[in-house]
Each structure stands twice: as C-alpha cells, then as structure tokens.
Amino acid sequence: MFGHTQLTAIDWLIMLLYFVFVLGIGVALKRYMKTSKDFFQAGRALPAWICGLAFMSANLGAQEVIGMGASGAKYGLATSHFYWIGAIPAMVFVGIFMMPFYYGSKARSVPEFLRLRFDEKTRALNACSFAVMTVFSSGISMYAMARLIQTLHIFDGLFVMLGLPLGWIFHFSMLLSAIIVLGYIFLGGLTSAIYNEVLQFALIIAGFLPLVLIGLHNVGGIHGLRAALPAAYLHSWRGMEHASTNPLGVDAFGLAMGLGFVLSFGYWCTDFLVIQTAMATDTQENARRVPLIAAIPKMFFPLLVILPGLLAIAATTPHNVTTETVVNGAIVRQTTVVSKAEAEGRGLVPAKTDPLTGKIVLDASGKPELDYDLAIPSLLLHYFPSGLLGLGLTALLASFMSGMAGNVTAFNTVWTYDIYQSYLHKGASDAHYLRMGRWATVGGILLSMATAYAATGFNNIMDTLQLVFSFVNAPLFATFLLGMFWKRTTGNGAFTGLIAGTAAAMAHHGLTLPIEAHPGLHGGWIAVLHHYPSDMAQNFWTAIWAFSANFVVAIVVSLFGQPKPESELVGLVHSLTPRAASEQNLWWKRPEALAVLLIGMVVALNLIFR
Template identity: 50%
Template sequence: MQAIQLQWIDYTILVAYVAFVIGIGWTLARYMKTSSDFLTSARSIPTWVTGLAFISANLGALELVGMAASGAKYGISTAHFYWVGAIPAMIFLAVFMMPFYYGSKARSVPEYLKMRFDERVRALNSVAFAVMTIFASGISMNALAKLLHSLLGWDYNVALWISSGVVLLYVLKGGLTSAIYTEVLQFFMIVLGFAPVVYLGLKDVGGWHAMNHSLQSVAVNPAALYLKDAGTTYAPNAWTSAWQPVLGGASANPMGVDWFAMIFGLGFVLSFGYWCTNFLVVQRAMAAKNMTAARNTPLVAAVPKMFFPFLVIVPGMIAAALCTMPDKGYRIPPALVSEAAYAKAVDAVKTADATKPDAAVAAVHDAVGKNIDGVKIASLVAANATSKLTDEQIKQGIYNSVAENDYDGVILSLVKKYCPPGLLGLALTALLASFMSGMAGNVTAFNTVFTYDLYQAYFAKGKSDHHYFITGKVITVVGILLSIGAAYFASMYNNCMDIIQLVFGFVNAPLFATFLLGMFWKRTTGTGAFLGLFGGIACSALFHALTSVGSNLDAAGHVINSMKGGYLHVAHVFPSEMAQNFWLAAFAFIACFSFTAVISLATKSQKTDADLKGLVYSLTPKIVDNNIPIYQKPAVVGIVLLIVCIILNFIFW
C-alpha cells in the first residue's frame, strides 16, 4: 500500500487529540493522593463514564482492524461475536456477578479469588493475567507501529515510542481515573472518526440492499475474490444472513462453525470467560461510585456494543461488495509484497516470452512469493508484448494478480479511498485513539494486579499506603517499558508470539468454570479450584494436540504446521481454526468444571459460611432495588437489552 501524505489539517487534528488526552491526565494529577486514588479511582466514578470506558478499553485497534477483516471474510455472521459472544455475558456480569466483585470490596479479580478460595488460586490467576496483559499490549503496539510505518511512512521505532510515551504521560499522572476519562473521549473519537467511512462506503455501493445484492455473488463464488479455494460455493445468503448459514452446518458457512460450537463454545464459554472474569474490563465497573453504578456499568456498555457491528463489520462487507463492481476499481488489499519483490516481478514480466506464459507465471510467482492468478499474469504479459506498458502499469497488473488477501488492510484501504484531507486526519486519530485506549487499559490493569496481588501480597506486606502509591507509579513505567519490549519481541519472533498466544488460550479457556462454581456453589474448595484449573489447562493442551483443521493436512493426512494442532495424533479434523478454538473452549470448560466439582467433594473446605458471605450467591443477602427508578434497575435494563439483542438476531436471521 502506498504511503498516505498527510496535510497540515490532518496533523492539527492529531496534535489536538494528543494535547487533550495529556491535558486530562495532568488535570487529574492533583487528585492522586493515595494508592486507592491511583489504582482504583477510589470508587468514585459515575455510571455513564465507567460504562463507556468499559467498552472503550475493549475497543482496541485490533478489534477495529480485525472485525472489518472478518466482515470481508465472513459477512454479517461476524456479528455473532457481539450478539452471541458479548451481550448475554455483559448482562450476566451486571445482574449476577458485579454484586460479588463490588460488594466484597476486592480491589481486583485475583483478590476476589483469594477471598473466595485461597492464595494459590490468586497467585495462579494474577501471574497469568499480568504476563498475558503485557504481551497483549505489546502485540497491539507492534501492530500500531507497523501500521503507521506502512501507512504514513513513519519510522517503526519513532511510532512505537511516541505513542507509548503519550499513554505513559497521562496514565502516570492521573492513574486509573485518567485512563477511564480518556477512554470516554476515545470512545467518541472512534465512533465519530469511523462513522463517515461507513456512510460514504454504503453510499458508494448503492445502499444497504444493493450491498446485500452484491454479496450474493460473493457467496456463490468466493474464490473470485480470493476469499476461499477454487470450487467453494455457499448459499447466496451466506454473507448477509447471520444464522441460516450456521444452522446449515459447518460446511454451509464461511466461518466453518456449527451451531453448537457457536452457542456453547463462543456464546457461553469464551464470551462469559472474557467479559465476566477479565480484570481489564471488570476494573472499570469496580471503579464505579456505588453498587448500582457498578452493576449498571456493563449494561451501559452493552448499548453501543450491540450496534458496533454497523461501525466495524459493515466496512468489511462494503469492501467485499465493492470487489464485485468492476467500475469501482477496488480490490481487497493483496498480501503484503515488498517493493524489491515487485521490482523483480516487473522485470520478469518485461523479459517474459509471450509465447510461453507458463514460464512467465512461474517467474512472477517466484519473485512475489505469494499465490498469483496465472490467467491475469498471462494476459499482462500478452498486453506488454503488444504495446509496451510502463513499469507502473505492470506493477499495478501484478498487484491485482496477487491471489492472497491482506484482510487487516481492509479498513485502511477504505479510509484511503473515501477520506479527503481533514477527514483522513480524523479517521487516523480515531485509529490511534483505539490503540491508546487498549494500551492504557492493559497498563492500568497490570499495575493494579502487580501492586496489590503480587507486590503487596508476597514481597512487601504491611507497608504504608504512600509506599504502594509510589510502587503503582513505578510499575506503570515498568509496564509501559515491558509492553514496548513485548512489541519488539512480537516484531522479531512472530512464531514465538503465536506459541505464547496459544498457551494463553489454554489458560483462559477453563477459567469461567472456576468462577461459576466459586460464586454459585458454596461447596467449591480452594484445592478443587486450583487443581481443577490445572486439569482444565492440561485438557486444553491435550485437545489441541489431538485435533487439527482440514487445511493443515497434506495429501497423505500428515500435519503441516503443528501450531494448528494434531502434533500427537489427529483424532478429529475441524473445518476451520475458529471451529477448533470454540470446541477446545467447550471441552476445557467441561473438564475444569468436572475436575473442580469432584475434587471439591473429596476435599474439606477451609472457609466457613460466615467467611463466604458476600462471595457466594446462596450466602449473600439479595440486593433490593426498591429505592431506584425502574430504568436504573439492572434486572429490568438487562431484560430490555436481551430482548433488543434477540430482535437484532431475528432481523439478520
């Protein structure tokens, strides 16, 4: 992708945004007097602020970029990650789990686990969370720096250190409160920065119905856009209907996922495991000013979350529809090819013998190193033989012949296509805001867990509050530096990062079973929870070692890449990696649930009923919401949101 030239107006918008987020941090600095102010916002923030921060901390650029990519690859089925994979879990968190998190006065999710179980469970969860958070932050920052390098020509190191430095400035000054307040500003920036791209894209394809009509031809022949292998075909509604293709079975939808894996694997295990136990998002609700505000935080967040598919998935669908319209001159960006490789391929076309197109195709393939469309290359060679093409024309021809897509480039290709100077600055600022909100969320969650659950718990008990306040600030700097280190690690050792993410997948998959049993069954013991978690993690790894995906097997049935599983034995083959991940989560949950229950029955609880009051459902007095208006009652709001979510599912059935 050619670098975009920004104008003064674009830089002015970018600088104005950076000035405001740093200004918020500096304004809040005077209110930071205790470790509680810095690390937990002293539980002082109103619902609408924590609600928008809750959603913004989750709205990292990986989601913006990734969901547009999935919109092009899978169509409206991607909305399952919202309407099945988020909203029900957010409502469950608000109605059933926040009373325990907030009412127990725990300062973090690992601290709740310590109160409910024992130190072993807290240590396991806090160490895993702290390490995972740093790597997640590093992966995100690496993606940002690469993006700014390819898009704007900025130096990788400069982009990485400046964007990290801005986050450090406002988080170090204003702590969690600063992160939460800027996340609200970033939420509006992201929505208002990307909305015009969606509007202009829909206008360009002729509106919603025209887009859906175009996507029917994509579904019938996805290979034409290099979305699937040649010969693959789906029902015409595969890109425009959310449920019918899934109910038709794994082979009938582009995700390759069956309905059980979608509902139980994604909709229950993975979704509840993320939204109900991940301290990164739960921390926002725990910073609310009272119990009602804390319970309503995920519900406030659920409102925009429900409609985000129209902001982040529809651009991908627009991109796929545009590809079917030759007059638009658009294609999904091809897989990245270096300038040197393009130059070599141009030479191969210029020196090719038009009577031997196969040799030319092979030469271009070798130069580019990607799958290429042989028919297009042959016609390019013929065109060059009849009338000498310029190097730029040949390069454009090769660009259009690369038969692999860079889906992560979809949203930026639309920004580049539709945004004139001015709006371009706004869209790029929105992208930067999403990266910053994600990184600030990770860093503030990391410094709270590290300070309270590791440093205070195991290394420096009983120190003064000022000591932990200073420690929190130091850990903020350390967290940012570790994130930068993780970003460099991700850029240099891509395969190692894949392995690390795979291991985190094993650790996270069974986690919700521990919380579910802990909160709703008083007989669950610390030993049961600790050993059950390890059992679940071991079963995750075993499941992965015994299963693989169809595309990962060669003609003889041997595994090509062990990162995709099946390295011990291929007992089952899934149609897609997504299906494998959903089933792995379901399997790990059932294993962890079973181990925890059985071991708990075989071991003695160290906690009395009095110890568990406020931590377990059956031993906690139910909250009576008599003194608040009906529109603020979490149960009522939750039911309304669930009904709206069901209606959305039916509209796009």
C-alpha cells in the first residue's frame, strides 16, 4: 500500500503539543469537578457557542471525516444530501421544538426523559440499548483509527528507530488513544469532553482547510475540477427523479423520507450523544440555540470533507517518474517509485489490496476496486510537506478521538444515572455517583478496547453491529414525536411501538436485498421478496418501515390504554406546556429567527448545487 510516511521532528512536535493541551485541559478542569452535576452535566453552565461547536464535533467520528471523503470520491456532490437534507432540518427541529422539553423537564439524560414522559420499562430499554451502542461505537472509532495508523505507516519510522517490532503499532495506537481520551474525561468529565471537542473542531478546520486550498490549486481551481470530473459529480440533485438515474440508487421520496426525515431526525433529535452537549448550557433559551449554532458550520462542512474526495479523484494518478539532473558534469538519474495500489487507482484514490495476499482486488468486470476510505489520507500524504503533514495527521487523529469521547461521556452518564443509580444502587451519596462516573469512564474505555480487538478477530463484526444498531435506532423518532406532541401516548404504547419498529426493521432487511448482493449481511436472510438498486436505498426504506410500524403500533396500543394524568405531563408534552417567555424581546435575536435564516441558507445551497 503506502510507503513509509516520513514524519520529521517538526511533525512529532505538533502532534505532541496537541496531546499536551488535550490532557492539560483535563488537568485544569479537575478542580471544578466537585459534584456529579459538574462531572456529568458540565454544571449546566457552559456558553452556547462552545456547546454548539461541541454538538457538531461530537458527531465527527471516523464515519464523518473518512466516510464522507470516501463517499465524495465515490458519488460526488450527491453526498451533500447527508448534510443539507440529512442534518440541518433535524438540527433546526430539535432546537426549536424538542429542546424545551429535554432541558425544561430537568431530565439528566434522554432515557431519564423517557421515564418522566412514559415509564420505567421504556427508559430501561432505551438506556440499555444506548449504553451498549455507545461502547461499541467508541470501539469502532478506536479500531478504525488503529487500522488507519497501521495502513499509513505513521508510526513505522518511530518504531524502527526505537527497535520495536512493527506488529505492536496496532496495540500502541489503541493504547495511546485510550489513555488520552480516558485521561481528559476522567479528570474533567463532560466539560473536558466538550472543551476538547471544540479544540478538535478547530484543529480539523486548521488541518483540512489548507488541504482543500492546495488540492484546488493543483487541479487548476474550480474550472480545473469541473473539467476533470464527469458532470454528474458536481450536482447534488441531478437524476434524483428515479433510483436508476443517480449514483446513490435512491429516488427523491426515499431520500427525503428515509434520510431527511426518519434517519436524520432519529439521530439528531434523540441521540443522547449530541443532546448531552446542548443540555450542558446555562439556560433553556441557549439550549435551543445550541443545535442552531451547530448547524452553521455543519452546513459548510461538505467543503472540508466531501470536496477533498472530489479533489482526490480529479488529481493526476501518480506513476513512476525518473528525473535527470547534472551534478558536477555527471548525469544523475533519480526514480520515484509509486506502489502498485497507487498506480492502479484513480486520481489519488488507491486500488484496494487484499490484506492477506497483498494483491489488487478486482471487481466483477475485472477492473481494480478502489479503496475510497483512503481518499482523504492519501490526499494528505500527497500534498502536505513536513510541518503541515504533522498538523493534518493530528487533525485526523483528533476526529477519531472526538467521536470516541462523545460516546464515552454519553455512556458514563447513562450507566451511572439510568442503570446504576436506578436499578443497582439507589440512594447513595452524590460523591459516590461522581466516583462511579469516573470508574464508568474507565470501564467504557476498556469495553471499547475489547470491541476493537474483537473486530480484529471476526471480519464482519463491525458491519453486523452497525446493522443491529440501525434496527434499534430506526424507529426511535416515532416514540419521541408521539411522546412530545400527543398527550394520549401511553408507556405501553411507546414500549410496544419500539419493539414493533425494531421487529419491522429486521423483517424488512431480512426480506429485501440490494441488486448484486448475496443474501446474508446485506439482507435477504429470510427470503428475497424485493430487490433495491443500492444498499443505501435498502437502508432508507428499512428506516421508513421501522418508523411507520412504531408510529402505528404506538397509537393503536395507546388508544386501548389509560394515559397519564395531564398534571404529570406539564413540561413534557407540547400542548400542556405553557410557552416560556423569550429572554430576548428583539425578534432577530430569538432562536426562531436563526432557524428561519438556516432554512433559507440550506434551500439556497440546494438550489446552487442542484
């Protein structure tokens, strides 16, 4: 694959500086961690802009930076739907309509909100599935980071210099990320995680923006990029009328309902991983502003993560180059050799190699399969000189750690408040729960490491886990929507709805299959009743079925049951909660004004890049 990445002392210095500051923030915050509220909820005292950037950054895991770059290289600008359709509307909705209930109910976590609104069993179901998912997600980030470090040979030079076996790099990478993330969360709790997420956000911009600028400069600017790519790559809506006429293999309805409504609202409006950052701010008005502030950078993030994917494809494919120079009258020939994977790739995206045989992987038509996940890393290694390379690699590592940290803080809170305090050890002192939170952080990191190691032993474990998570997550939004906006919804309705939604997701997946896939992990493991044009279309429709099943079953069961008395639902249900007077009398300072502006901007972006 890649040759040794030549890191110099200056690159190491920048990386080291970052690690020192990350841990330093944890150390500086330790003295403020006096109660469990300080540790788990950041004392509910942080400014909105910090929580806003952290709200966005908590989602910046491996999937985001590497995955969106890969998707940009594979599908082009159509990937922007994951931002402009699949994130911004949901972020506006959670800020304007849902945050008053999360923040105003005084619940300390999303599962606790479910207990207040519904009942104990609904909370237990959500808390347990969420705790398991956060640990596995953190493990997935850890594994992906260690594999990337190994693939790019980042630490090889260091290991060779120290005389250590190269086989230890994977373990070293895992241990390094675990110690750093554990260190700053153990010391400074959620505040430390949020502060570091903001730091990581700034670092990602500092590391990736020059990559975009240099990449654009090298392909001849926007005009050069247009000339180098097929026209469909630079349009987000072209061919969306029908699934067979666009690269995603999804039609506009599937995209809008599956991604734009069910999946994105299910994630941004119900996942405690992001909600916890909004709940850490000082007032309800600010909690409403947090997702809206986050939506501003989120809207422009395709420039930083999707555009590099396009630039990687548009660049010239490297090949062996021999240069001749005359030194003291003698002709000196110097040959730069590129690996087979790079030479067989497209642009700067290398071909995929089989990790066991080292051979290039070919597709059904005999062409080399491209390793799109390496689009951004190979662009980074190709363009960045020493110095900037250290900054770029640090930004890449920061993005992995950011994703891990958000999961770990969400895990320690849900474990301590929703599982330990609720079912295992009630009525202990606050100091006891603070201690438990710290040790839950250690436990969460150890479990993440175990997951990452399990992934090395079982090829498909990560794909299987992500599939199971999608079954559990897909129906969630229906429960919250009904809970917050229909006072008649009962605990039994919510619980059976969740089970029915997950069952519907499993059944749909088991009965359908994307074209050209074999029955198994991709679907069709019960029987194949329908074929989808792509994996993505199947995912979106699985989500639509899960949401619909949850919605219908929850309504039917609720109609047969006895709802909670209205007095118990004040502050939890929209129609029974008096509207809080806005802190700001000036209309343009209110969250609603920002929301309208955001919607206008996202419509404009969709029109410009249609």
